[in-house]
Amino acid sequence: MVDIWQNAMDHAVTIARRAGEVVREALHEDRKVMTKSSSVDLVTQTDQKVEQLIIQSVKEKFPTHRFIGEESVAAGEVCELTDSPTWIIDPIDGTTNFVHTFPFVAVSIGFSVNKQSEFGVVYSCLEDKMFTARRGRGAFCNDQPLSVSDQEDIKQSVIATEFGSSRDPEAVNNIFTSLRNIVSLPIHGVRGAGSAAINLCLVASGCVEAYYEIGIHVWDIAAGSLIVTEAGGILLDVEGGPVDLMSRRILAANNTTIADRLIREIQSFSPPRDDEEVTQ
Numbered sequence: 001m002v003d004i005w006q007n008a009m010d011h012a013v014t015i016a017r018r019a020g021e022v023v024r025e026a027l028h029e030d031r032k033v034m035t036k037s038s039s040v041d042l043v044t045q046t047d048q049k050v051e052q053l054i055i056q057s058v059k060e061k062f063p064t065h066r067f068i069g070e071e072s073v074a075a076g077e078v079c080e081l082t083d084s085p086t087w088i089i090d091p092i093d094g095t096t097n098f099v100h101t102f103p104f105v106a107v108s109i110g111f112s113v114n115k116q117s118e119f120g121v122v123y124s125c126l127e128d129k130m131f132t133a134r135r136g137r138g139a140f141c142n143d144q145p146l147s148v149s150d151q152e153d154i155k156q157s158v159i160a161t162e163f164g165s166s167r168d169p170e171a172v173n174n175i176f177t178s179l180r181n182i183v184s185l186p187i188h189g190v191r192g193a194g195s196a197a198i199n200l201c202l203v204a205s206g207c208v209e210a211y212y213e214i215g216i217h218v219w220d221i222a223a224g225s226l227i228v229t230e231a232g233g234i235l236l237d238v239e240g241g242p243v244d245l246m247s248r249r250i251l252a253a254n255n256t257t258i259a260d261r262l263i264r265e266i267q268s269f270s271p272p273r274d275d276e277e278v279t280q
């Protein structure tokens with residue numbers, strides 16, 4: 001059977017690898033750090049350069065396709081997901097890690113048609129791990145199939161989450177309340193790679209049972225979320241119900257038993273949506 005998006009996916013893998021080389025080389029240079037939404041929301045010239053590299057190369061091959069890119073949105077482009085084929089790009093997921101040479105940095109490329117994810121590519125470029133998923137065809141790391149953990153007991157689980165880049169006292173309070181509740185269940189441990197995309201790949205790989213976060217953006221999770229579901233995992237909103245990739249909230253888990261137990265402990269809140277201006 002012909003897969004009409006296979007060419008696009010092959011291109012995503014090629015360009016993610018090339019982008020990863022640029023990121024690796026930039027680690028040996030001075031990294032000029034700028035800030036965006038808060039003093040701890042970091043961006044570098046490499047983020048911008050890599051996003052342009054990806055967008056230009058995709059435009060040459062697929063001139064009618066649309067884009068949602070983290071740094072393009074930061075520069076004022078609208079964050080709108082339509083039915084058109086759309087590339088959802090985070091050029092460096094884990095910019096704080098990149099700035100500090102903490103070794104989990106990913107290039108994340110999601111691709112959606114009719115608002116449905118068709119493929120996801122996450123290249124963890126310092127580990128040299130290429131995570132891929134094609135809708136209905138499974139998830140892989142360096143071509144080896146992935147599957148989520150089969151653990152059903154939350155007390156035997158490791159959960160990934162992050163503190164995010166908001167320092168709004170109420171948001172920080174909610175984050176710590178959730179964390180205290182979950183740690184106290186008790187669980188085996190809490191981990192966070194500092195990259196939403198890599199955290200999702202850790203769920204897909206069975207290294208952690210679940211990952212949840214409030215405050216992430218669609219470009220952080222577009223690719224990794226398909227990698228989770230294609231590895232047999234599930235996606236939900238942090239209050240239960242269907243996940244909404246524009247809502248800035250996600251819970252990815254190996255199964256509903258683990259997800260339902262976490263939902264009872266998460267103190268949720270709602271940051272402004274990624275597509276807020278579009279939906280108003």
Ligand SMILES: O=P(O)(O)OC(CO)CO
Nearest residue numbers: 092093094095194195196
């Ligand atoms: O490093 P970035 O792309 O800002 O992403 C963060 C979350 O927004 C880590 O996932």
Ligand SMILES: [Mg+2]
Nearest residue numbers: 090093094220
């Ligand atoms: Mg990101």
Ligand SMILES: [Mg+2]
Nearest residue numbers: 070090092093
């Ligand atoms: Mg980024």
